[in-house]
Amino acid sequence: MEERSGWLRPSFYTSVEEEMEGVKGSVGISDISPAGKLLVQGPGGERIARSLLGKDAELQVGRAQAGSRESADGETFPVAVCCLAPEELFVTCPPERRDDLAGALNAELPEDGQTIVMDVTSSYAGINVAGPRSSDLLGKVTDLDLHHDAMSNLACVQGQFAEVHGILVRWDRGEPGNNLYVAREYGVYVWEALWEAGEEYGLVAVGVEAHRRLIGGVPA
C-alpha cells in the first residue's frame, strides 16, 4: 500500500507483470474508488457538459464521452461525462483533480439555483473490470446485456449487480474494460461477489501500477 493523491492504494498485489498478464489473458479487477466523481443535476447540465466536451457536444442518455479540463495550474486532465438520465450527469476525473473540477463546475453553474454539482466521490466505490472475460464475469452478477452489440464502448447503464444498484461504464482501452460504481458501503461486498464469480476465469486483483499501464489515461 502506498499513498497516492491522499489515498492509500495497493501498487500491486502479486507483481505488476503477473497482474497485467492476468488481465490480458482473462480478467482482472482493480479498486478505482478514489476516482473523482461528481453528480450534476438540473437543466444546466448541458452547459457544463459543453464546457468539458467542447462546444458541439451532444449529450445522449446511456453514453459516456471523454473530455478534458484545464486546471488552475495550467495542466490538462481527462474527464469522463456519463449521461445517466436527462438532466443527470455523472462526471469522473483523476483522484487528484476532484477538488479542481468540483470548484470549476460549481463556478460555472447557472445562477437560477436549479442545477447543482455534488461531489459524490465518497459515495461510490469503483471497481474496474478489465480483460477479455470481463463480460462473462459481469454476466454472472447482472442480467444486463453486456455484449458489445448492446453495450458498446462508452456505453453507460444502471442496473443491479449482485443484487445492488450500480452504474456501469464501458471503457475499452486495448483490453475491454468496465468501470462499475456501487454505493461505498457495498464496495467490499461487490468485490467479494466478483471475486467468487471470477474464480473459474482465474480472476486477478490488479494494483494501481498495472492498472495504470493497462488503461492509463482513463479518467476513473
Next chain:
Amino acid sequence: MADPASRDNRLPPHPSQRTDPSSPVSFTFNGKQVSALEGDTIGSALHSSGVRIFSRSFKYHRPRGLMCMTGDCPNCLMNVDGVPNVRTCTAPVQQGMDVQTQNAWPSAEHDALSMMDKLDRLMPVGFYYKSLIRPRISWDMARPFIRRVAGLGKVGPDKDQDNEHQHHNLWADVAVIGGGPAGMAAALEASKGGCRVVLVDEGPVLGGHLLSDVSVHAGPEEYAGLPGYEVAARLAGEVHGTSNIKLLSGASAFGLYPGNLLGVSKGKRLYKIRSKEIIVATGCREVPQMFPGNDLPGVYMGEAVRRLMHLYGVAPSGRALVVASDKRGYQLASELAQAGVQVVGIVDGRESPVGSDAVDGIPVFANHEVTGASGTKGVKGAMILDKSAGETMRLGCEAIVITGAYEPNTGLLTQTSTALTYDPELQEIVPADTPSTIHVAGDVTGIHDLELSLLQGRAAGCEASLGVDKPAGTDLDALRGAIVEKEQAYRANLQSAAPSSDPPRAAGKTFVCLCEDVTPKDLYQGIDEGFDEMQTLKRYSTLSMGPCQGKMCLRPAIELCSRYTGQTMDETGSTTSRPPLRPLTLGTLAGPLHMPVKRTALHEKHILLGGAMADVGPWKRPHSYGPVSEEIAAVRERVGIIDVSTLGKIDVQGVDAPALLDRVYTHRFSNLPVGRIRYSLLCSDNGSIIDDGTITRLADSHYFITTTTANVDLMEEWLKWWNAGWKTRVHVNNVTSGYGAINLAGPKARETLSKLTDVDLSPDAFRYMRSVEGDVAGVPCLFLRIGFVGEIGWEMHFPAEYSEHMWDALMDAGSEFGIAPFGVEAQRVLRLAKKHIILGQDTDMVSNPLEGDLPWVVRLDKDDFIGKHALEAIQERGLREMLVGFVMDEPVVPEDGVPVMHSGQPVGRVTSSRADPTTGRGFGLAWVPVDLSQEGTQITIRVKDNPRPARVVHEAFYDPEGARLRE
C-alpha cells in the same frame, strides 16, 4: 449378481463408439467394484457388467431395468456420490464414484418390498382419496409405511453445503435448442448473417440421434453415402468452426418463459438466456407399447439399444425380439444381428409391410403384435398375436426392443402459446402454430427424415435471422418449396399399422406410467369415476406426475383414454408441461448467495477492537466490544465513541427546500435559523409516524437530514415523490454512502475534541442543537451537537474515506480520558434511559406522535402538512393509548414485546426494556391505555408468564432536566 466386468462383453471398436477401450475406469456399485471405460455412462457400464435390475418401482417395487438410455424414463435413478435420483443412463462415469440403488431393501436385486406387487387390490387408483380417512388414526398408522415404501431416494443432510452453484446470463439473437441435425443446421444458417447464436444441446457431443445412427444415408447430396454419425461429425465441425455460435453442451433447456427467457441447466450452472428468436429442435422420443410385462428389465426402447451398441459397444445379452413398424426397426434388427445377437423375429403390426424382406434371415411376423412379456426379474419370452388368425404364440427371448412410434419433444413449446394438434397421418401430436419468434425444425415436427430435418433447420435459421434483421442471405422461398415437396413425398410413403383395437389379453400388469405404477386398468377406473379428460385424469391417477413428467406415459395414456371414451385424440387433450422439463436441484435455481452486506468504512476497526458484529438490517454493526455495562459507564463517566455511519443522510437543497420540509415534516423548518438543528417526525396521511430524525439548516436553502438507518431509501423516495408532485424546486440526494459519522459523547467529550479542532466548543459558543462546519484532525466535518445517548456530545459527519483516520485521531486524543468505543447495545440502553424512541421498535405502522407522547414535535398551527388533518381528528376524538415510561417495582426485566395486563387481560405492550445498572430493576417504554398513563399509575407487566407490578413514569429516567446535555 453382476459378473465381474470384462471387456469381453464389449463389441469390437467402431468409429461411432464413444468409449475408449484403452482408458479403463472403475467405480463402486452397491459397494462392489465395477470396471468401465472412459466415455461410458454409468448405465452402459453397469449393463456391460451384467446388471439388469437398475431400480424398484415406486408403488409395487417391481424390478426395472435400463429402458430409454436418453434420460427420459425413471428406471435408472440411482444415488451417485450421495446425490439421489441421478439418471445413470446418461450420467458419465467417473473414476471412483460411489453408485447405489435407491428405494429398495436390502437391494434392488432382492427387494423385500416386492410383495407390494401382490397387494394391488388394496391400492386401486386414487386409494388415498378414499381410504385411510376414518378412523383418523388409520392414516397415522399407515403413513410411516407408505413413506418407507414410496419415495424417491434420500438427500444426505451434509450434501451441497459448499454451494458451488453458478448463475450466468447470456444474451443472443437466436437460441437454438437441440444439437441434432436440425438444430445444427438451424444454428449454422442463422449465424450466416452475423447473428449471435446460442446452441443448447443435452448431449456431451453434438449430433443428437445421429450419433447412434450407423445407417448409410442416401441424401441430401452432400452427405450421400455417409453413416449418420459421420454426418453429425461434419455438421459439428462446422458449428465448432463458427465463431458466432456459442455452444452449451451437456445443457438442458428446462423452461421457456415469457419474453423468450430460456432456463438452461448445466451441472451446477444455471444459464438465463434471453434471445430474440428461438428455434426448437428438440427432436422426439420413442413411445412405449402397452402389453403386460412391458416394464420388465429387458424391454428396451430402440434408441436405448442403438446407443448401447453404437456409443458404448454394449449389446443386449440373450435373444432379442424387435417390434417394428418402419424401416428403422428393420435396420436395428439387422444391426443387432451383425453384433452377434440372435434376433428371434421382427413383429410388425402392418398387414403387408414395405421393406418386409427378411433381413439377414430374421423371421418377420407381419400383422402381429406383442400381447405380453413373461418373466419375473427379466424378460424370458414374448407372446405375439397373429391379428388375422387371432392366434397367440410364445417366442423365447431375453430382450424386447420397441421401435416405430415417436412422440415429438414438445415440452418447451407447450410453455409458450404454441398450439399442438394430432396429425392422423403422422399419428403424432405435433406443433401446429407457434408464436412469431419461435420456430420449429426436425423430428419435433413429427417428420423423421434426415434430409427434411436439415432443410427445416435451415429454413428456421433463415427465418430467425430475418427476425433479428441479420439475414442469412438464403432464398427462404426456395427452401420452403423444397420442404413442401419432400414432405409430400414423405407422407405418401408412410405406411402405418391400424391401431390395435383389442386391449391386451395376457395375464399380468401393463404399465402406462412407469414412475407412479399406473396401469390401464387404473385409467379406465378413473375414467369411469368421471375423470375422462387428461388434465383431471392426470391429477386423479398421478399419471405423468413422477420423475419422467409424462415423457414415457403421456402419449400412450392419451391414446388409451381416447379409445376408452371414444373421443378423438384432440378432444382427449394433453397435460401442460411446466418447467422444469428436466429435474433441477433447488441449489441450481438458488445459485450463488448474493446477500448484500453493507459495511461502514470502520468495519475493520470494529473487528480489530474485538467488536461482536451483528446484522442490523443489511448493515454490520458492532453489538458491543466487551461488557456492555463498562461501555455505558465510559459514556456516563468519561467519553465514549460510536460509529454511526449507518444513519440515513439526505442532502436537501434548492429554493423551495424550506417549503418542502414544512409540508412533509410535522415540525416547522422555514423558521429554523441557519446553524440550528431540530428533531422532527414525518407522518403519513393517516397521521401515523413514518420516520424521525434531525434536520440541520446549513444555509438558507440547504438542509442536512438524518433518518433512521432502515428508512433512508423510503425517505429519499418520499421526499422526491412530494418534490415532483408539488413541483417544488428542490434537489434531494441520498448521501448516506458518502459520509462517515462518529458520535463522541460523555463528560470528557469536549476536552477530547478540543485537542483536534479549532472550532470553539465552549458551552456558550457551541450550544445544544447547534451545528458548525469545521476541521477535525485535518478532516472537514459537519458538527451536530445532539444527544441521543443523553450526554454532552457531537455527532460528526465527514467524507467516508477519512473514517479510519478520524477514529484513530479521536481514540488517541481521548486515551488520556479513558475513551472507550461503545456498540449498538450500549447505545440502546443509554437512549432508553433518556426515553428517546427508536422508530419501528417503540412505534409501529399505526403509532401517531400525539399518542407517542411527542406532541411538542407537531405544529398543528402551521399550514397544511402531511398528516395534519388526521392528527387534528385524533386530537378531537381524544387519545386512546399512550407511550409511557415504566419502572418495575422489583428487580426483574420484562422482555421486549411482553403484554401489559389489566384485570387479567392484555391491554398494552412493552416495546423496549433494559435493566437499571444500579438497582437491577427493569425500565423501559410501553404502550398503555390512556387511563393507565398517568404518572405513577400502578400497572402490571407479564414477566416470564408472571404478572409483575410496575409504575408509570413520564420523565426521562436519566437526567430528566437535560442538564448534562446542555452543559
